[in-house]
Amino acid sequence: MHSPNWKALVLVGVMLMACLQCGRDGDSSEPSASPTAGGDDHTISGDSGDASAGDVAQRPAGDAGPVDEGGKPPADSRSTGCGTPxxxxxxxxxxxxxxxxxRDYAVQVPSTYDAKTPLAVTFVYHGAGGNEQAAESFGLQDAAKxxxxSIFVFPQGVEFENYGVGWDDSxxxxxxxxxxxxxxxxxxQYCIDTARVFAAGFSWGCDYVTGLRCCRGSRLRAIAAASCADEFSNAADFKTYANMPCPDVGVAGIRFTHDAKGDGAYSQEQFTTTSALYRSFNACSATSTATSPSPCVSYQGCASPFVECAYPGLGHTLPENWASDTWDFFASFASVH
Structure with a gap:
């Protein structure tokens, strides 16, 4: 689904960012933890086609996805694998x-796994040219608690057309x-809480997670999108997102981290439009309030939470404490078990 011009620009941007990060080994598209820029001068600018409740991305009438109005999963969310060692x-x-x-995917199952106790399952997607080990290096599985x-899953991408290893996010x-x-x-095979399926991704992996949110939204409870701006035929209009109209937008929380001014791979305008797309997914208003950690904001009036964190000077990487902050967000979606 990625156009040649789009993919070429992103890969060039990623390579340029990698050149600035001396001494890094392995896949140049993958992030290392980066200190959070100080100060309170963050800006989440523009509305890029004001995403209001009237612009919800094609949620079928009456479809509330896996979360009810109280934010709790259904009581019958145990998978068929419960009871199976x-x-x-x-x-x-x-x-x-x-x-x-x-296709290959790496899995981490806690040593304390009990076949009678349903766990969350969390998918983590690497960026362009990456691999399962790169996704593991993001550290989400090592966050406290x-x-x-959760069971953690690290899928392996494959060659996409002529643009290197990545994802088909259509x-x-x-x-x-x-x-x-x-x-x-x-x-x-495992006792899974089917109402606590999470997905996180960086760069091209983040584009893919955005696609999941649009195409498989009812299977997800929340996503963490790091440094991406998925395809728009008009970079200033979220309604031109390539997967629109979304066939299964569901109701899943969203946490979006990126550089406040664009990062070399994606422009500030693209991030602004992606924010508007996410607001449309969750029927949020354009009004936001500050939330922890700084510089994050939480949008108001949403069907499910949308938190955006625009870090000054971040670059094309993950912010410091991304793993722990992301897991805290995921953990806020409670289980009934």
Whole structure:
């Protein structure tokens, strides 16, 4: 779904950012933890096609997704794998994608796993040219209180057309089926809380997570989108997002982190338009209030929370404490079990 011009610009931007980060090893598109820029001069500018409640991205009438008005998951959210003993630790599994190709994904299951106690499942997607190890290096699975709370999944991307290893983030693409198969197989093999499925991604992985939010929204409870601005035919209008109208927008929380002024891979305008897209997903107003940690804001009137954190001088990377802040956001979506 990525156009040649779009992909070329992003890859060039990522390479330029990597050149500025001396001494880094491995995949140049992947972030290292970066100190948070100080001060309170952050700006989340513009409304890029004012995303109001009237602009909700095609949620089917009456479809509230997996979360009710009180923000609690349904009581019958235990997967079919509950009661089935499962392997623990770190290992790899395979399944097929939408083209029938065999795909690999890394899995981490807590050593304390109890087949009677449903866990969250969290997917973490690497950036352009990355791999499962790069996604693991983001550290989400190492955040406090995650060790017994979630199964973590690190999918491996494949070559996308001629643009290197990445993701097909179109609703009809092969990677949406890859997600379906991973989740279905884990739900059959482990005791999963099906109302606490989370997804996080950086850069191209973040673009893919945005696609999941639009194409598989009812399967998700929340996403963390880091440094991306998915495809718009008009960079100033969120309604031109390539997956519109969303077939399954659902109601899932969103946490969006990025550089306040653009980061070399994506412009400030693209981030502003992506923010408007996320507000449309969650039926938020354009009004926001400050929330912790600084410089984050929380939008008002939303069907499900949307938090945006625009860091001055961040660059194309993850902010300091991204893993712990992201898990705190995910953990705020309570389980009934």
């Amino acid at each position: 499962g392997k623990t630790g770190s290992f790899h599994l395979t399944t097929t994608d939408g083209k029938g190709a065999t 995650t060790s017994s709370a 609703c009809g693409g092969y990677d949406m089926v890859f997600f379906d198969h991973m989740l279905e197989e884990l739900e059959q």
